[in-house]
Every structure is written in structure tokens, then in C-alpha cells.
Amino acid sequence: MLSRLPLLARHSRVVLSGIQPTGVPHLGNYLGALSNWVQLQQRAQPDDGLLFMIAGWHALTLPQDPQTLAQSRWDMLATLLAIGLDPKRSVIFFQDHNQDHAELGWLLNCLCPVGKLRRMTTWKSRLATSRNADEDDVDESLLNAGLLTYPALQAADILVYRATHVPVGEDQTQHLELTRDLADSFNRTFKTASDHNPLFPLPTLVGTASRRILSLKDSSSKMSKSAPDPSSRILLTDTPDQISLKIRGAVTDSIKGITYDPVNRPGTANLLTILAACTQEEADVASVARRYESKGHGVLKTDVSEAVIELLRRPRARFTRLKQERGYLIEVAEEGARKAREMSEETLKLVRERVGLC
Template sequence: MMAALLAIGIDPQRSILFHQDHNPDHTELAWLFNCITPVGKLRRMTTWKARLATSRNANESEVDESLLNAGLLTYPVLQAADILLYRATHVPVGEDQKQHLELSRDIADTFNHTFKRKPKLFPLPGYVETPSRRILSLRDPTSKMSKSSPDRDSRILLTDTDDQIRSKLRRAVTDSTVGITYDPVERPGVANLLTVLAACMQTDVLEVASQFENKGHGDLKAEVTDAVIELIREPRAEFERLRNDTTYLAEVAREGARKARAISEETIKTVRNSVGLS
């Protein structure tokens, strides 16, 4: 994962990059946040339902809550700790993570009001909308593209070969309607491919759709395939180079953790003081 983030352009001289488990302040803050987070709020989160449904190959409405473990239920609290530990003010996330960010804001607000520090300890982090808000599964365009899906053909991976990418996109679900139009509700599969192509081209999806008005599904899939292969060509080569340089990766992780803890220790000390644990 470290190699992948570096390969796609994250610069460790500009960004603090580290392994979460190298900084125990995350889990300590998550535990303290668990103590002020209502279970009812967590039960309304959609992500654990989706995760259980995927693992059981079922619909979310069919999920048996008795199968839910505490770690999955409280995972959004850990995500809130990841954000608030560094007193983040802006968080770029996909559309499917907006609910988690709202929980982070709620937890920050609850902590600020409960312990009444002046100035308030935690800012309420804002949502930064990414250009491509949600990329959907190639095999089920009603759900997001996810690395946890049991169907490997549902997603494009940085490690995929050109032939694997061609195969996955050739089999991507579309529809039986003639022509190409951007309609996420009625034509989610086609709309998803247009979204992917627009992201690769860094242009507006409606502008891309207009270029395919008189073309078919095969034309669209061919264009998307070429664009995706070209987009990941250099990052994939850089990933293959970096993944074997374990000394460099370990150094980036070690230095990143040192910088992260220098920031997070101040937050966790203040939190301990606030709740009476110092």
C-alpha cells in the first residue's frame, strides 16, 4: 500500500505518509470517542450493512444483525479518530464516505460541547468533493467499485496487466439500449464507463458523452480501455520498482510516523486533560 500511494504521486516531502498501526494515538482516541458515541447512531451507518451484505452475497435488507461484530460497528469511530487526531479541517473523500464524515463532525461537536474547552479543541471537518465522486462496480453498477468485493472482475487494480484490464472492461455490464447517453439512474453501467473515461481525460462527463452520441457500447468500452491502460502505465511501472525497495519504504514509513506522532501527541494530551485521564 505504501508503494502504491507513492507510485500514484503522493510526495512524502509534502505529505505525511505512515502506517496507522505505527501510531497508537489513533486507537486511544478511537476508544475515548467510543465512550461518547451512541450505539443508535452507529447502527444507522450504511457501511457495515453493505460490508456484511457483500460478505454474505446478500442484499442489505437481508443482513442479519446478529452477525455484526463490535469492530465493524465501531469502525466509523476509528475513522473519526483518524481525522480528528490531526484536527483536520478539510477531508477529500468519495461520495460513499460522506456519512462517515458527518459522524466525525458529530463526534467533534459532542466532544467540544461535553468538555467545553476554549478555544474548542476539534474543528468540524468539511467535505471536499472529488471530481469523480463515485466509481461503480464493473459487474454490478448499482454498487461502488470495491477492493473487498469477491468478484475480482468488478474492479481495476493498479497491478492489473493490460490484458486483464481489457478483459474486465470488455465484460463490464452495460444495457440493451441502443446508443450512448449519460443517465446514472436508468443506465448506470454506461454512465459508470463514461465517468471513468471522463476521469481519465480530466474533463466533464457530459462532454465525453456527447462524443459518443452516434456510437455503440463496443466503441465506448474500447475508448475506456485505452484510457485506463494509458493512465496507469507509469504509476504501475513505478509501483513495481518501489515495491521491491523495502529499505526506502520502511524509511518513508518511519519518518512519516515520527512526524505524525509529533502532531497527534499534542492532541491526545489535551484530550486526556479534558476527560480527566492525565
């Protein structure tokens, strides 16, 4: 009987999240999202659907070098496998291999007020970061339509699989709220007499355990792949020497002793946050800080370096091996896209019927 059910109906929960292929993931990506994906996979029930995508279309909202982007896509796929995602349990795929995202994205654009898009804060922060400028000084004439409207495409990424749970960072909370608004708007606008349940569920935010990881060079902003200074981030592919050098150069302060004070000592607090996350003590960063209250930043930085090096040792080794196995990566990508399309086609058929495009 199970094989006769619509594919999406087989899942009690559908979990979806994604990451852009703009360079190798950094420590903030790993602690804030990727490690949580692996934990979700480990804790998932047998009838949970898990989808993790590489969001190539979202990467195009800012200028990209085509050759670099092409390589980064495969590097990101290798990274997701290296950290422990299993293509036999999770659907791992390239967003741009499934055109259903774009079709639903256009339909949602037609429902989404421009005012709501302009109130999103992420486009302004991304534009400012790409220009190495403050958000208050960003030139809005540089804003392209794709960067403004990509939250509607992000909503389509979620709703095309009728995802029920979405693990995202705090900077994406606004976008998930918009997704819920668009789902509700579609359900109400295109409700049919035979509807017993809304077409789209209102997805639930799945919070991440790790705190926000800040730039090593600018404690007022989060660690970012697009920041101009490469020493501001630790990449999953960095060598132990590179990791140690970057952490030694991390901004702190001249206050004696170590305390956890994110407001007045953000650089020091960031190092403590990283250490606590690497040693699985996220729940009590303050107790980690107390171990260093009579010590200096030099000791703290040494311990942070050692913890980060150990955390990334195995994923880095796996990534180095998988990066050379292009045939296997292609196989994983093709199978992931096939599974993703099987799920999304069910949704698009119902969407087209409701809006009159069938």
C-alpha cells in the same frame, strides 16, 4: 519563533484522509480518492499540513488473512508513492504505527450513542458485500463490534490531528457528520474555564471531482476491493490485456446508441464516467457521450480500455519498482509515523487533561 510553536499551530489547514490496505487499489479508488490526494498536495499552501494514512485497524473489521494483510500494507504504501505522493511534503504513515488513534478512539466511543452508530449505512453495505448479499438480506448476527464502532475510530483518526479538511467519497459523508458531532460533544462536555477556542475544529468535507465508479459486473454497487468477482474491478497493477478483457466484459445494455443515463443505463453511464475521468472531462460527461451517440458499445469499450491503460501506465511501472525496495518503504513508514506522533501527542496531552487522565 516558528520552531517554538506547537506543531499543529504551524498549519493554517490540516488535511487528512486514509485508505485501507485490503488489496491493491482499484480504478475507483484512484479516480475517486487517490488522484485527488495528489492534486491536494500539488495545490497545497506552504503552511498546510497534509496527512495520508494506511488504515490497518479499519481493515480488521472484516476477516483478513494475516499474511495477505501484511503484504497488502506494504503494497499500499508503494502505491501511494507510485501515484505521486511525496513523503517530503506529505506525512504518509501506517495508522497502526500510532497508538494515539486507538486511545482517542476509545474515549470517543464512550461519548458516542449506539443509536448513531446503528444509523450508519456503511457497516451494512460492507457486511453485505463481504457476503455477496443484498443489504436488506444481511444477517446482523454477523456484525462484530469493531465494524459497528469503526466510525468512532475514524473520527479519532481525524480529530487526533485536529484536521480541518477531510477529502472523502460520498459513502463516507455520514461518518464525517458523526466526526463533527463527536467533536462538538467533546468540546462542550470537557470545556474548561480557560478555553478561548474549542479543542477540536469541526472538519470540513473536501468533495472529490470524479463521480462514483461502479462495479463492472453489477451497476447497482460501486467498484469494490472486497467484491467476490475479481473481474468487477480494474486494479492499478492490472496489465493492458487484463484491463481490456475486464472492460470488454463490463455489463451494459442492449439499447442502440450511446447516451449518458445513469438511472436507466447505469452500465453504459459508468463506462462514460470512467472515460471522462481518464481524459479529464469529468465536468461534462454528457458531451463525451455525444461523441458516441451513433456508435456502439464495442467502440466505447475500446476507447475506455485505451484511456485506462494510458492513465495507469506510469503508476503501474513505479509500483513494480517500489515494491522491491522494502528498505526505502520501511524508511518512509518510520519517518511518517514519527511525524504523525509528534502532531497527535500534542492533542492527546490536552485531551487527557480535560477528561481527568493526567
